[in-house]
Amino acid sequence: MRITAEQGDITTARVDAIVNAANSSLLGGGGVDGAIHAAAGPRLLEACRELRRTELPDGLPVGDAVATPGFDLPARWVVHTVGPNRHAGETDPALLSSCFTRALDVAAEVGARTVAVPAVSAGVYGWAPDDVASVAVKAVAAWDEAHPGELDEVRFVLFSAPVLAAFERAMATARRR
Structure with a gap:
């Protein structure tokens, strides 16, 4: 599996x-979440409301993931994951790692071969980009070792140059090991 990183707009x-x-509400928010909901169109919110009505009445737990169609996005699927909120005391790196591995599990379950991933929890949830990058790169590499050939590419699509630099550092460190 190829693992790459680039600065860009994940919705494209x-x-x-x-x-x-x-x-956890799955009903939209700010940052990446708000951008994805806006780009996917109103059917994404309808699909998320249906998930809340049926499978997830209490919301999606931190570290877990669930898929919906992509609707108006170029991507066929949106895999929603809830990152830990450092400001709320959710500081366990295992929870953050779970976001990435569960997202890849769900992406593979729906038949995806290529997946774009943001810096989960690096924005308003207060995790340092270097910490997110380190956890994300290790989690994705470990997932690939456990599931060889299931995905062709994981592309980290990151919103800013400093976050991209953090992921590039983490990827360089992982290659040296």
């Missing part, structure tokens, strides 16, 4: 699935 990524840094 031409991949099978994009990962949404959602909140």
